[in-house]
Amino acid sequence: MRVGMALVEESDSEQARPDVVALPSHAKTAAPSAVLEQLYRAHWRDICRRLRRIYGNGPPEPEDLAQAAFEKFAQLEDHERILHPRAFLIRIATNLGLNAIDRIRTARRFVERELVEACEPVVEENTPEDVYSIRERMAIVEKAMSRLTDKQKEILVRSRFRGETYAQIGEETGWSQADISRQLNAALAVLQQAMASGEE
């Protein structure tokens, strides 16, 4: 069974497209679990490894987050069409973790509301629009990441993935809060540059 092929890079060539859609449709009820099982085998260990690098032994425990992420992924209507499941899984997992922090959850909701009001909405996660535009957006963040120092990356991970405050980051790393703020500002500027060149 080649269902896993559905998850590799998109291509116009016929053989790169999944068998899934060619199955007789009475088999369709079983197909999604097969896809997921494949996905699980292909990515479970790697997702857990990446989450462990971000969260250590937790909390949250990386395995718990990964489990919850696979579950949520399976519920996405169009998960069979997602070409970059790993990126989706990591994002779902880290967002699940952040949802436990009131300050971050409130900030995210506030920003979403204000941007809708301003007619500049962010792409809603896990929607067809998100799936559709994700490759382009991945390229932008990848470009930015290649220009960051390790220190800047650590500050990004601590603040964006772990939701840590400057005080918490300072306590753990010994860096001053002013330095952390400056470094984060510089990292965001790099992101802006990558976006500007990506959109032109």
Added chain:
Amino acid sequence: MADEDQTVSPRHQIAADARRWLMAIYAGTADQAGFRAWLSASPAHARAYRQLEQAWRDLPLSEALDVEIRPKAVSRLRWLVPAALAASLLLCLGLGLAWKVSVAGNEGVPVLAYATEIGKLRAVTLPDGSTVALGADSAMAANFSSAARAITLDHGRAYFDIAHDASRPLTVMAGNASLHVLGTAFEVWKGPSGVRLSVTRGRVAVGVKDAPAYAASLGAGEQIIIHEDGSLTRITAFAEKDLLAWRQGRLVYRDAALADVVADMNRYRALPIKIGDPRVGVLRVTAAFRADQDEQILAGLAASQPIRLERTQDGVILRAKN
């Protein structure tokens, strides 16, 4: 939120402000009313902030952001993980249970109908995984069997991203046009000028009702209009960004018939605009506006075109100026 550097250009200043707002918002220290005021002060502010927020949210998509964080001594964050969900997933994987048991069997599949109200857009995922962005005040029906996939666009517009399936070609019927695809992405718009097809990926073959052979075949970046009488325009190029701006709530036209523009505007307003004179409908218009700015656009049209507005209880009538 002024930057320390006094010599920066306005664009750089806006970018710097966006960064400071984002940092303050996620630190929980932002003045919310101040942010709102800054955001609404200029479209450039809103755009700069949206871009940065998008990149911030997209950070987990990066493979390169794989840095090891030294473990903390004491955790001060509370985490909630839905353990029951996790357990249920293991169960499903382990036992190989079916996921979407509610999906109906193949033959005798009911026709799926989708429609949007005035001013509302809708994202649809079809049974084969194809996605459709349905425009405002639009309706379509899908009928998928094991041998073929058929969609009818009754009215309005839709952007299709069709899953490839060589064994099950897909046909979109709209007016007298039939569009045949395997796996591709394209927009179909139905309006006063006829049925307009714009292809953004792959190839689409165009048939006209009752004609034995395909009338045209279009590749990415190509557009054609099939008129009601079955005649076709030349294949032309189009700007994808402009064409699909409606998905972000904007309408963009280059040298378009006013009748077509008005038909689109009516998909966003309760009281319709009517064209009271055929000479008005054929006027050519180039414009870009937010779908909810229809009143400003009407005023602009009255000022720039040989037309006058007649307001009635049921809406607005565009009449030719004598």
